[in-house]
Amino acid sequence: MLQEAQKELTIYDSLKGEKQRFESIKEGQVGIYVCGMTVYDYCHIGHARVMVAFDVIVRWMRQLGFDVNYVRNITDIDDKIINRANENGESIEELTSRFIKAMNEDAQSLGCVQPNLEPKATEHIEDMQALISDLIDKGHAYPTGSTEVHGDVFYAVDSFKDYGKLSKRNLDDMQAGQRVEVDSNKRNPFDFVLWKSAKPDEPHWQSPWGNGRPGWHIECSAMSQKCLGNTFDIHGGGHDLQFPHHENEIAQSEAHTGCTYANNWMHVGFINVDGEKMSKSLGNFFTIRDVIAKFHPETVRYFILSSHYRSQVNFSDAALTEAHSALSRLYQALKSAEQYLSNDVELIDAEQAFATDSGMAVIKAMNDDFNVVQALSSLFSLAKDINIAIKSDDKALVSQLASVLKTLAQPLNILQRNPAEFLQASVGEQTDGIDADDIEALITERTQAKADKNFARADEIRANLLEQGIELEDSREGTTWRRK
Numbered sequence: 062m063l064q065e066a067q068k069e070l071t072i073y074d075s076l077k078g079e080k081q082r083f084e085s086i087k088e089g090q091v092g093i094y095v096c097g098m099t100v101y102d103y104c105h106i107g108h109a110r111v112m113v114a115f116d117v118i119v120r121w122m123r124q125l126g127f128d129v130n131y132v133r134n135i136t137d138i139d140d141k142i143i144n145r146a147n148e149n150g151e152s153i154e155e156l157t158s159r160f161i162k163a164m165n166e167d168a169q170s171l172g173c174v175q176p177n178l179e180p181k182a183t184e185h186i187e188d189m190q191a192l193i194s195d196l197i198d199k200g201h202a203y204p205t206g207s208t209e210v211h212g213d214v215f216y217a218v219d220s221f222k223d224y225g226k227l228s229k230r231n232l233d234d235m236q237a238g239q240r241v242e243v244d245s246n247k248r249n250p251f252d253f254v255l256w257k258s259a260k261p262d263e264p265h266w267q268s269p270w271g272n273g274r275p276g277w278h279i280e281c282s283a284m285s286q287k288c289l290g291n292t293f294d295i296h297g298g299g300h301d302l303q304f305p306h307h308e309n310e311i312a313q314s315e316a317h318t319g320c321t322y323a324n325n326w327m328h329v330g331f332i333n334v335d336g337e338k339m340s341k342s343l344g345n346f347f348t349i350r351d352v353i354a355k356f357h358p359e360t361v362r363y364f365i366l367s368s369h370y371r372s373q374v375n376f377s378d379a380a381l382t383e384a385h386s387a388l389s390r391l392y393q394a395l396k397s398a399e400q401y402l403s404n405d406v407e408l409i410d411a412e413q414a415f416a417t418d419s420g421m422a423v424i425k426a427m428n429d430d431f432n433v434v435q436a437l438s439s440l441f442s443l444a445k446d447i448n449i450a451i452k453s454d455d456k457a458l459v460s461q462l463a464s465v466l467k468t469l470a471q472p473l474n475i476l477q478r479n480p481a482e483f484l485q486a487s488v489g490e491q492t493d494g495i496d497a498d499d500i501e502a503l504i505t506e507r508t509q510a511k512a513d514k515n516f517a518r519a520d521e522i523r524a525n526l527l528e529q530g531i532e533l534e535d536s537r538e539g540t541t542w543r544r545k
Contacts, residue, residue, distance in 0.1 A: 211271020
C-alpha cells in the first residue's frame with residue numbers, strides 16, 4: 062500500500078511555481094541535493110529549519126519505499142572561514158573540523174538522519190576546475206588575466222538565455238533597476254566569479270588561470286554532478302538561496318551539460334524572530350545550542366514541523382512553549398495508555414498502521430507537498446480517541462490506537478521517546494525551577510493530605526506547583542507530573 066502511494070506524491074516546484082506529481086528519474090530511486098552549511102560558526106535556528114524540513118522529506122520518501130540518496134554539501138573554504146580562522150589564530154582545517162563536528166551534533170540532537178554523502182568543497186577542486194574549463198571553451202565564461210598575469214574567471218550571465226528562470230527575474234530589468242558592485246574586470250555587472258585569484262597569505266590551489274580558489278556557486282554544481290549526475294530529482298535549500306545561488310547553479314550546470322539540472326526545486330521558508338529577520342546586528346540571533354539549552358530538542362523539532370516547510374515562521378519563546386504543550390498532549394496520551402495497559406506502547410507494522418483511517422489521512426497529507434501540519438492533526442485525533450477508549454475501559458482499542466499513533470509519528474521522528482521521561486523534561490533552563498525530588502516529596506505530602514481529608518492543603522500544593530510550571534495528573538494508578 063505504501064509503495065502504491067508513491068504514485069500520489071506531489072511536490073511544489075519553485076521553478077514551475079506549482080505542485081506537480083513527483084516522478085523520479087529512476088523508478089523507486091530518488092536523488093536529493095541540499096545546499097549545506099558554511100562551517101565557520103555554530104548552526105543557527107534557520108539552519109535547523111532546513112535540516113528538519115529535508116529530514117522529514119527524506120524520511121517520508123523512504124517510508125513510501127523510495128531508495129533515497131540524500132546529499133548535503135559542506136562549504137569548507139570561504140572568505141568567512143578564512144577570516145574566522147585568522148581571528149582565532151588556528152588553521153582552516155582545525156576550524157572547519159570543529160564546526161563540522163558541532164553541526165553533526167546539532168543535527169543529531171534534532172533527530173535528523175545523516176545524509177548519505179556530505180561532500181566537502183575542498184575535496185572537489187579538480188571537478189570544479191574541469192567544469193570551469195568547459196564553460197570557458199563553450200563561451201559561457203571568461204578569464205580576466207593574460208598569459209603573463211593571472212586573474213579571476215567569471216561566468217557571462219548574458220550567454221545563458223534562460224538566466225533568471227528560477228527566481229522569475231529578467232536580466233534586462235535587473236540591469237536597469239538594481240545597483241550592483243562595479244568590477245572593472247566584469248563584462249556585465251551581474252557576471253559572477255567562478256575562480257578567484259589568490260590573495261597574499263590565503264589558501265589556494267594551482268589552476269590554468271593561476272593560483273586561486275573556487276567561487277561559492279561553482280562548488281554545488283560540481284559536487285551535485287559528481288554525486289548525482291547531470292540531472293537529478295530534487296534540489297533544495299533555504300529560500301534565501303533561490304537567488305543568486307541556485308539561479309547561478311542552473312546557469313553553470315545547464316550551460317555545461319546541456320541537460321536539465323534538477324527536475325524539482327524545493328525551498329524552505331524563512332524564520333523570523335519576534336517578527337523580525339534574525340540577525341546578529343539586531344541581537345536576535347540564536348544558535349541551535351542556545352535554543353536546546355532552554356527547550357527540549359524534540360520540542361524544537363516539533364515547533365519546526367508545526368508549520369508548512371514553505372511558509373515563514375515566527376520564532377519566539379512563546380511559540381516554543383506552545384509547541385511543547387502541544388507535543389506534551391500527544392505524549393500524555395501515550396503515557397496514559399501505558400499506565401492503563403501496564404505495558405509500553407510498541408510500534409506495529411507500518412503497512413498495518415497506515416491502512417487505518419488515520420494512516421490514510423496521514424498519507425494524504427504528507428503526499429500533498431509534505432503537509433506535516435495536516436498530518437499532525439490526524440495524530441491529535443488519535444490521541445483524543447485514546448483518551449475516550451481509556452474512559453470506556455476498552456483495553457484492546459487503547460492498545461491498537463496507541464500503537465497506531467506511535468507508528469504514524471515515526472516518519473516525523475516524534476513520539477519515539479519514553480513518554481514519562483519526556484513529560485518530566487523542562488521547557489526552561491534545565492537547571493532552573495523546582496527539582497524532581499522536591500516535586501515527588503510534595504506529591505507524597507498531597508496524597509497524605511487527601512487521605513487525611515485535608516483538601517485545602519492538597520489544593521494548595523497543586524496550586525503552588527502550577528505556579529512553578531508543574532502540572533499534576535491524578536489517575537487510578539496514582540499522581541504523575543509534567544512541566545508545562
